[in-house]
Amino acid sequence: MRKTVIGLNLSYFNRAAIGVVLGFISLFLPYISRDGERSSMVSTALSLMGAEGGSKITFFVYCAVLLTAVSFVLGVVNFFKTTVAGVKVWQCVQAFATAFWTFLLFASKNILEGAGLQTSFLNKYLGIGFWIGLAAAYFGLFFIMKVTQTNPGYIALTILGVIWLFPILWILLTALRAEQGYYVGYFFPKGLTFQNFINLFSNKSVLPFGRWWMNTFIVASFICVINTLIVLMTSFVLSRTRFKGRKGFMNILMIIGMFPGFMSLIAVYNILKGLGLNQSLMALIVVSAAGAAMGYHVSKGFFDTIPKAVDEAAIIDGASRLQIFTRITLPLSKSIIVYTALGSFLGAWSDYIFPSMLFGDKQSSYTAAVGLYWLTDFRRIDTYYTQFAAGAVVVALPIVILFIWLQRFYVEGLSGSVKG
Amino acid sequence: MKTEYKDRNFITIFTKGDIFSKLSYIFCGAANVRNGQIIKGFLFFLLEIAYISFMIFKGGHLLHDLTTLGENTQGMAFNEALGIYEMQQGDNSMLILLYGVVAIVISAAFAAVWLFSIFSGENARRNKAAGKHVNNFIQDVVSLTNENIRFLLLAVPVAGLSIFTVMPLIYMILMAFTNYDSEHQPPGNLFDWVGIKNFNTLFAASDRLSATFWPVLGWTLIWGFLATFTCYFGGMILAMIINSKGIKFKKFWRTIFVFTMAVPSFISLRVVATMLGERGIFNVLLQQWGFTASSLPFLTNATWARASVVIVNFWIGVPVTMLMVSGILMNIPGELYESAKIDGAGPITMFRKITFPYMWFVTTPYIISNLIGNINNFNPIFFLTGGEPHTLNYYKGAGKTDLLVTWLYKLTKDSNDYNLAATIGIIIFVISAIFTLISFSRSNALKNEEGFQ
Numbered sequence: 044m045r046k047t048v049i050g051l052n053l054s055y056f057n058r059a060a061i062g063v064v065l066g067f068i069s070l071f072l073p074y075i076s077r078d079g080e081r082s083s084m085v086s087t088a089l090s091l092m093g094a095e096g097g098s099k100i101t102f103f104v105y106c107a108v109l110l111t112a113v114s115f116v117l118g119v120v121n122f123f124k125t126t127v128a129g130v131k132v133w134q135c136v137q138a139f140a141t142a143f144w145t146f147l148l149f150a151s152k153n154i155l156e157g158a159g160l161q162t163s164f165l166n167k168y169l170g171i172g173f174w175i176g177l178a179a180a181y182f183g184l185f186f187i188m189k190v191t192q193t194n195p196g197y198i199a200l201t202i203l204g205v206i207w208l209f210p211i212l213w214i215l216l217t218a219l220r221a222e223q224g225y226y227v228g229y230f231f232p233k234g235l236t237f238q239n240f241i242n243l244f245s246n247k248s249v250l251p252f253g254r255w256w257m258n259t260f261i262v263a264s265f266i267c268v269i270n271t272l273i274v275l276m277t278s279f280v281l282s283r284t285r286f287k288g289r290k291g292f293m294n295i296l297m298i299i300g301m302f303p304g305f306m307s308l309i310a311v312y313n314i315l316k317g318l319g320l321n322q323s324l325m326a327l328i329v330v331s332a333a334g335a336a337m338g339y340h341v342s343k344g345f346f347d348t349i350p351k352a353v354d355e356a357a358i359i360d361g362a363s364r365l366q367i368f369t370r371i372t373l374p375l376s377k378s379i380i381v382y383t384a385l386g387s388f389l390g391a392w393s394d395y396i397f398p399s400m401l402f403g404d405k406q407s408s409y410t411a412a413v414g415l416y417w418l419t420d421f422r423r424i425d426t427y428y429t430q431f432a433a434g435a436v437v438v439a440l441p442i443v444i445l446f447i448w449l450q451r452f453y454v455e456g457l458s459g460s461v462k463g
Numbered sequence: 464m465k466t467e468y469k470d471r472n473f474i475t476i477f478t479k480g481d482i483f484s485k486l487s488y489i490f491c492g493a494a495n496v497r498n499g500q501i502i503k504g505f506l507f508f509l510l511e512i513a514y515i516s517f518m519i520f521k522g523g524h525l526l527h528d529l530t531t532l533g534e535n536t537q538g539m540a541f542n543e544a545l546g547i548y549e550m551q552q553g554d555n556s557m558l559i560l561l562y563g564v565v566a567i568v569i570s571a572a573f574a575a576v577w578l579f580s581i582f583s584g585e586n587a588r589r590n591k592a593a594g595k596h597v598n599n600f601i602q603d604v605v606s607l608t609n610e611n612i613r614f615l616l617l618a619v620p621v622a623g624l625s626i627f628t629v630m631p632l633i634y635m636i637l638m639a640f641t642n643y644d645s646e647h648q649p650p651g652n653l654f655d656w657v658g659i660k661n662f663n664t665l666f667a668a669s670d671r672l673s674a675t676f677w678p679v680l681g682w683t684l685i686w687g688f689l690a691t692f693t694c695y696f697g698g699m700i701l702a703m704i705i706n707s708k709g710i711k712f713k714k715f716w717r718t719i720f721v722f723t724m725a726v727p728s729f730i731s732l733r734v735v736a737t738m739l740g741e742r743g744i745f746n747v748l749l750q751q752w753g754f755t756a757s758s759l760p761f762l763t764n765a766t767w768a769r770a771s772v773v774i775v776n777f778w779i780g781v782p783v784t785m786l787m788v789s790g791i792l793m794n795i796p797g798e799l800y801e802s803a804k805i806d807g808a809g810p811i812t813m814f815r816k817i818t819f820p821y822m823w824f825v826t827t828p829y830i831i832s833n834l835i836g837n838i839n840n841f842n843p844i845f846f847l848t849g850g851e852p853h854t855l856n857y858y859k860g861a862g863k864t865d866l867l868v869t870w871l872y873k874l875t876k877d878s879n880d881y882n883l884a885a886t887i888g889i890i891i892f893v894i895s896a897i898f899t900l901i902s903f904s905r906s907n908a909l910k911n912e913e914g915f916q
Binding site: 148149150151152153163164165166192193194196197199200203204206207208210211213214225226227228229230273276277279280284286292296297298299301302303305306307308309310311313314317329330332333334335336337363364365366368389392393395396400412415416419424428431432435438439442443445446447450453454455 | 561615721735871899
């Protein structure tokens, strides 16, 4: 490169320029190539202007053409007079151009058919010019970002973020959709309403969703408290005290854990029947609490990191082990308590297999998970799809809020589980 | 008499103890009573009486029935006194098996109490002989909050585990050796011990069942590896992008991805399953956007369904790995990267030579436990495809995307072939155990090394 500009890394300038020039050339290469007939982006844009009617998103084509051309011009300008601000503007324009090229990948059919230029268009009829243009747009953007020393990771994060949020956006939109039914031929609803949520909680005779939600909430709250206590007690004993059979006990727990859990559900069901607990929510709490000790690993790993000297000092001061547990170990382990509680709450909140086996057809005892699954059965999905979506939102919302709020503790617990 | 000796164990307490020690082998708590722990001694004795009377009146009978699993089939039997045929209540093999297991577990629990009482008596005797203080009952109870805290804190977990985990597990393991299938359903029919026949039918090459078992096992293993490694590398790359220098609003980006993780998986999976349906939104949009002219068989064609399951699992699993890896990535010493940069290494070389070896070293145990978890991963399969598409080549119920666990679930819930389900459960256990052993031997090997260099 001929010169240096502070704040820019001009060694990538040539490659950025190649990308932009290629993008500009591709405007004149075939955009559509079908049955031997070809038409470039520019000529397509011209005939779109002449066409009557047309789709609302026809401006995508104009924008793509214009922005690519502008970006080319800016590239030339920057070649002769390179300034930080100039390149920043260039980057901005190129980013928009890239976005519109990407939109065209999804919108071409609509635009071309809307204007009557094509019928039953498929993306395989897109010509070489389009693909070169698309690739060149990303190539150019990538290297302009390199020039301005912006991390090109933003491109990947944006694309991935859209993909990751797509299903969540869909379920939110469905929950707010006024038109009922499973099959709709469009993504954005034609009318928005809160009626789905209201229906969910009002017509009790058909769908006792409010009851399901309360069932889940009650069970999950109890399990959260009881399981957390049990896990903490178990891991305290296994971590802070030494006794004969400690290793043996841990090995037994590990071996039990290697059997698939619901293999023994039938037997559990029969035992519960013997105890007279089947078909009641108590059963869920009891069974979950009974197996809670198996999840001691993470909190034990955490307790192991608390120095032994702390305990020894307390013992010299006359504290009993129970006092050490309640007054010293627990206050030191806030993050692991939150992690365990969150984990047990989540587990209970979304448990499906056991409640579904336990309650069978007794709908009034369903938990939200069982109820929602029941709603997506193919016989009911058409009637209840929007209500299912509303239910999913109502069930997921508390968890999402809890999770985002307590993310920090969760991450600490997760990395703790890796350390061993 | 000599009261102090070394290596006290179960046998030496008897051979070298006094008469009360010897007596306490038959009458639990005798040594405790002799040495001043009267209440404790009597409690042990009461427990013994309770157990013995249970065995005489009930348990012995239960254990005997366990060997036969019932002999009287339900049906019409001739009542000679009345001279008519009447409905006879038959034996219920399932309950016999269950109660037998209960009796076994109670016996095991008593054996533990028995051993405990012997050692407890011996302790009291030794303390008294040495002239030390012997705890009275109140002091024993108080000691539960201190040196014996394990009994206090582990009582509930152990009781819960024995009743709701160990007992059912023994029951199911025993079931693998019976013929409790859809044709031998109590109370109408009896089932019986058949030895290892179930394993033979599953493994033997000619049967329809084994023609289902081996492909399902194969797909389970393929799925396990694919699911683990796609999520592992995907999450690692995502974490590296988010944590790389120059990305602003790291927390915002992380939260976007955490969203999919925060939504309970049964919801997101059901939602995606409805989206992937023949008339679901994916097919609608793909046709509207002109990618395809007819709807794609995302969940109805075996190959498509398998790919869909892996991809959707990727969507759910990547954020988890991303969060986990983020912490570890920050622990990699920054000097390594700086010196690599000076030596002219590009980002790919740095990943291959620094990041990846470090991550691999730290996370091997995590990967293996993740692999085991994925082999047993019920949710993605069950909520997405339910094991479908079905095929005629498989034993009833099993489909092309079924894992061993989901097949097990179907065998218990839909077709009531409990013996096969139990057999598959044991096979899953063996697979998990093998991977755990590999993990253990590896982490032991690593501990002996100098660590990551």
